[in-house]
Each structure stands twice: as structure tokens, then as C-alpha cells.
Amino acid sequence: MKYNSYILGAGLLAAACNPSTPKEEQQQMVHLITLAPGHFHAALVQKSTTPGIDSVVNVYAPEGPELDAHMSLINSYNARPDNPTHWKEEVYTGPDFLEKMAADKKGSVVVIAGNNHDKTKYISTAVQAGMNVLADKPMAITTEDFESLKASFTAAAEKKVLLYDIMTERSEITNILQKELIHQPAVFGDLQPGTVDKPTIEIESIHHFYKMVSGKTLRRPSWFFDPSQQGDAIVDVNTHLVDLAHWMLFDTTALNYQSDIQLTKADKWRTPLTLGQFNAITGAAAFPDFLKAYVKQDTIVEVAANGTVHYAVKGINVRASALWNFQAPEGGGDSHYAIARGTKANIVIRQGKEESWKPEIYIEAISTEAGYEQAVQAAIQQLAGKYPGITLEKQDKRWKIQIPENLKTGHEAHFAEVLQRYMQFLKTGKVPDWEVSNMITKYYVTTAGQAMAKEK
Known part of the structure; x- marks a missing residue:
């Protein structure tokens, strides 16, 4: 399936795309980027409308059934009769989608939920490009990933961007x-x-x-x-x-x-x-x-x-x-x-x-x-x-x-609640220090635990 400007649903776009919206207000909106959505959690972030988030979302991903499934879910949210959303997905599917995302910088928050093999690389690329990241769990699945993730947290602090994972529970x-x-x-x-x-x-x-x-x-x-x-x-x-x-x-x-x-x-x-x-x-x-x-x-x-x-x-x-x-x-x-x-x-x-x-x-x-x-x-x-x-x-x-x-x-519904928590961090310009320390500690437990695990 080919995508250029993929306008989903029949509803009007949200206030951020409305000509009557003051330019200053539109500039203050959070603009989402969805990167390689291979897991349905990427769509659940958009299941409901969150105040302060622009309705235009830029998607960078390879063509294929995973992207189709993601777009289908977004379309279902736009088309539902009760509380429809009004997302407009602008999709790029070139083989250089990762590099293109980093170069374009068409959003302020990169949402990552997909193949975990590439997740730490995606996180590192976005952070190094100076973009905030909201990533689905897990952010690391090997001890090598853990070291990469630690480096990304260090880089995020240096570049003053926010790196956070989606803890719905x-x-x-x-x-x-x-x-x-x-x-x-x-x-x-x-x-x-x-x-x-x-x-x-x-x-x-x-x-x-x-x-x-x-x-x-x-x-x-x-x-x-x-x-x-x-x-x-x-x-x-x-x-x-x-x-x-x-x-x-x-x-x-x-x-x-x-x-x-x-x-x-x-x-x-x-x-x-x-x-x-x-x-x-x-x-x-x-x-x-x-x-x-x-x-x-x-x-x-x-x-x-x-x-x-x-x-x-x-x-x-x-x-x-x-x-x-x-x-x-x-x-x-x-x-x-x-x-x-x-x-x-x-x-x-x-x-x-x-x-x-x-x-x-x-x-x-x-x-x-x-x-x-x-x-x-x-x-x-x-x-x-x-x-x-x-x-x-x-x-x-x-x-x-x-x-x-x-x-x-x-x-x-918990995904919207996590997004609202993240929006508060964006307003203050910082993920709390204890959250960062505890994310690093958590991924140490899981990746080091995996490394020592014995097969039963």
C-alpha cells in the first residue's frame, strides 16, 4: 500500500490544524512522530485525543503489513461514532526512513513501539537528533542494549531532551x-x-x-x-x-x-x-x-x-x-x-x-x-x-x-494516562531524576536476569 498524505476518517481536524487557531498556540503544540510502528501499542497512544497534541502525526516506517495494521487502528479511532479522533497521518516509507526522520525533525516527540531488536538504535538516533522519545517497553532486551540505553540517557541529559518508557500498569x-x-x-x-x-x-x-x-x-x-x-x-x-x-x-x-x-x-x-x-x-x-x-x-x-x-x-x-x-x-x-x-x-x-x-x-x-x-x-x-x-x-x-x-x-485507556504524565514532564522540561535512575535499574534487572537465566 502506498502512502503520501494519508487523511484518516471523515471528521474535521483538531484545533491545531484549524485556521482560527492562533499561530503561537499551534507552535506550542506537541507534534508526534511515530517510528516503525510494529506493535499495536503505538496506535493506543493515539486512541484518544490529548489536549496539547497536534492532530498531524508524521509516520516513518517501512511499507508492509505492520504499517497497514497501525494505520487501520488509527482509522478506526477516527471513524468511530463515539468520541472520534481526528488524526492526519503524514507517512514516509522510503528505505532510509530512520535517517529521514532524524533529518526532517517534523515532530517534538518520537513514539517507538515495534521490533525490539532495533529499539535501542532507534532511541539513540532520535535522542542524538535532539528529539524527545516516548518508547514502549522494553527499551532494552540484551546486556548490550542496556549499555546503549545508558548512553542514550546520558545523551538525553546533555541535549536536554526527555527519554521515557510507557509504564501503563x-x-x-x-x-x-x-x-x-x-x-x-x-x-x-x-x-x-x-x-x-x-x-x-x-x-x-x-x-x-x-x-x-x-x-x-x-x-x-x-x-x-x-x-x-x-x-x-x-x-x-x-x-x-x-x-x-x-x-x-x-x-x-x-x-x-x-x-x-x-x-x-x-x-x-x-x-x-x-x-x-x-x-x-x-x-x-x-x-x-x-x-x-x-x-x-x-x-x-x-x-x-x-x-x-x-x-x-x-x-x-x-x-x-x-x-x-x-x-x-x-x-x-x-x-x-x-x-x-x-x-x-x-x-x-x-x-x-x-x-x-x-x-x-x-x-x-x-x-x-x-x-x-x-x-x-x-x-x-x-x-x-x-x-x-x-x-x-x-x-x-x-x-x-x-x-x-x-x-x-x-x-x-492507561496509554492516554501515561501520555498525560509525559506531557507534564515536557512542560517542566525534565523527567524526574528518580524516574531516570529507576528506569536504568529496571532494565539492569531484566537484561542481567535474562543473561543468567537457565532453561527449564
Whole structure:
């Protein structure tokens, strides 16, 4: 498919392209560039309109099905009857798309979500060109990538541009409440010291290759199943889990990967997919040559999709695990389990069949001291001032926190929330120092964990 000026949807363009918009206001707008969108997360950044962002987006990418899929999603956002967007995508597809992007500088923020093999190179090119970067996770999948990423953070500081990754899970209400509750001593007590076998913080995330996104079956590129291009679970999904652990425990405290992290062990294992399943996910009739090393008997590909990393951060034991299956159970979806172990209670998120596959958060009491239930009720009443509508439901020796629907914004909506956070950084001209330190620390954990992982 050829693109020149690709005008999507029937609606009028947003204010930034309206002749009545003052020139000064238009110049102050953030202008997005989308670079090689090979993952649907690139489109989710644009699923809703964000004030302050120009409706013209410049896209630099090779021609092919990945670009077509991206444009199709943007088009669906423009064409929907409720709250349509008004994006105008200006697309360049020459073989020199990366160099062209850096030379043109037609935007102030480069959005990168695609093949992870090239991501650190894309980040470095954009930063060296003096452009801000908002990158999907993971920003690094090997120890070599980690060194490149560190250099990009140094360059970003020198050039006064902002480099940041998209951490959507901090916007999930159950994760927010878990963080709040582990800092309520009357409810949680102190952190349990934890061990490798029974860590203080344990997080497990289960994902599925065959799924629906924005109401349509997600078509994944074949390279998604190649660990040298996508990375496996330790360096991919575990990026979110490690980020959550550090954010819950330390909030805005800066971590130093050289002094605060002690890696213990890591394991990885594979998920088998039949050729039929692979076809349903990718549309490919055969396994590509780059996956031949993982193909058994010509009919099954063993995907390097699962991994666990064990480590201590400032002496606190953490275990992060990510798993991939072909398809969710009937009526189910991706799931999340997280437990923070305290001396008075465990704060637990569950997202299984009992929860109808929706994340729910529980306070599971350990304490038998008099007045503990009153302390729990008082803590929730206090938090309800910040998160209106949350209440307690007593269930034997645990309490379930009832969360109103308006606080359950959902995964796809979280991308807009991350973008709004990034917009605030752009206004102040700086990503907070603790965020930079903790991004570097996070990618050290994942890439070094991957390097030490043993195959099960």
C-alpha cells in the first residue's frame, strides 16, 4: 500500500490544524512522530485525543503489513461514532526512513513501539537528533542494549531532551491501592524479610498470544515469536512487573542498580504452538526461517515466552514471573497475581476465575490483635477521600476492596494516562531524576536476569 498524505476518517481536524487557531498556540503544540510502528501499542497512544497534541502525526516506517495494521487502528479511532479522533497521518516509507526522520525533525516527540531488536538504535538516533522519545517497553532486551540505553540517557541529559518508557500498569487502580496499603503500618505492618522461596513481593502476569484489541482480533507479526527480535518474558512483560515492585516499595526514591540490586537466579521455559495456532495469530502459512531453531517436527514451534527472575532490591526479596499461553480460558483474558507480604497482613491482587478474570484486591489478615478490623476500616475510609467510592467487604479472614467502575479505566485507556504524565514532564522540561535512575535499574534487572537465566 502506498502512502503520501494519508487523511484518516471523515471528521474535521483538531484545533491545531484549524485556521482560527492562533499561530503561537499551534507552535506550542506537541507534534508526534511515530517510528516503525510494529506493535499495536503505538496506535493506543493515539486512541484518544490529548489536549496539547497536534492532530498531524508524521509516520516513518517501512511499507508492509505492520504499517497497514497501525494505520487501520488509527482509522478506526477516527471513524468511530463515539468520541472520534481526528488524526492526519503524514507517512514516509522510503528505505532510509530512520535517517529521514532524524533529518526532517517534523515532530517534538518520537513514539517507538515495534521490533525490539532495533529499539535501542532507534532511541539513540532520535535522542542524538535532539528529539524527545516516548518508547514502549522494553527499551532494552540484551546486556548490550542496556549499555546503549545508558548512553542514550546520558545523551538525553546533555541535549536536554526527555527519554521515557510507557509504564501503563501504574495506572491500574488495584496496583495503586496495593501500593497505598503497604504504606499503611496499621494495616500492613512491616515488610516481611522474605526469602528466595517466599519473597516479600511476588508478581505473576499471564498473557495470551491470541486476543482481541480495540474490538478486533489482534494480528501479531511473525517476529514477535523470535526472542532475538521481541525478547522473551524476562526482558519483555517482566519490565512492567519489576517497575511495579520498585514503584510500590520505594515510590520516588532513586535506586542505584550497582549498589541496590542483587540478582539471585532466573529461569525460562517455552510455550508450544501448533502451526494452526501460529497461523491464527499471525496469518502466516508456514513458520519463517528465523524460527527454524525453535520448530519441532515441522508442526510445532516452541516459543521462548516464559520467565522468572529472583532478586533483592535494598535487601527486599522480589520474584517476577511472566507467562504466555495460546488463548485465554472461556470468558477470560490476561491475568495478574501480586502479593506483598507484611507482618500484619498480606495485600493481594487476584485476577482468576473467582474474580471473573477481573483484577480484585484483598487484605488478608495475619494480625489477631484487638482493634485490627477497626484499623482496616479506618484506613479504607481515609483512602476513600482520595479514591471516592471504595468500600470494604468482609470475607471470613480477609477483606475485599470494592472499587467503583469509574476507577476501573482499563488497559487501553492507561496509554492516554501515561501520555498525560509525559506531557507534564515536557512542560517542566525534565523527567524526574528518580524516574531516570529507576528506569536504568529496571532494565539492569531484566537484561542481567535474562543473561543468567537457565532453561527449564
